[in-house]
Amino acid sequence: MAYGLKNINVLDLRPSTGIGVQLPFSTAGVFQTVYTTKDQLKYNIINYLLTNNRERIFNPNFGANIRAQLFKQVDQDTLDTLSTSIKAGIHQYFSNVVITKFDIVGDPQAHLLTVNFSYTIKNTGVSDNIIINING
């Protein structure tokens, strides 16, 4: 019976090889090494979501720009626009990520936005989930 082969990143075949650094930088040594590409992709997406436009040097379009929306009128249109722009940004910067579920919920009274989405990594069968609360 035929079955789909899964791709494995070569870095994942060497468990002692560090891939990148973990977020947040709150451990005793500040930087904690990440050893799997799956976890590193998750931290990269979190880094993207927590970045506003014009924060990255020489790359002003990088970032989901969520915090900039906190003090705007949070209605369904704003959330839909934000949702579309985040999906487009993830598609642009993480081309191997396929979003399977995406929810963004706003609480204007608490100046709170909650982003909850699930994704899979193309050709690997790896899936994960991210929930981020951003408040002003």
Added chain:
Amino acid sequence: MANKNITYLNKDFSSFRASLIEYAKAYYPTSYNDFSTSSPGTMFIEMASYVRDVLSFYLETQVQ
């Protein structure tokens, strides 16, 4: 300590960024491997490159 080739001609952001990435690949291949735009490590590399770019500007201004 290893003899490192130091070039005194790379004085802008993109050159410093490329040099730092090349350095990390050469000396820390088992510690850091993610050089994508979105990774937090690349963010620090770019911040260091920016500072070096600004310092180079003021250095040249002082020299002239």
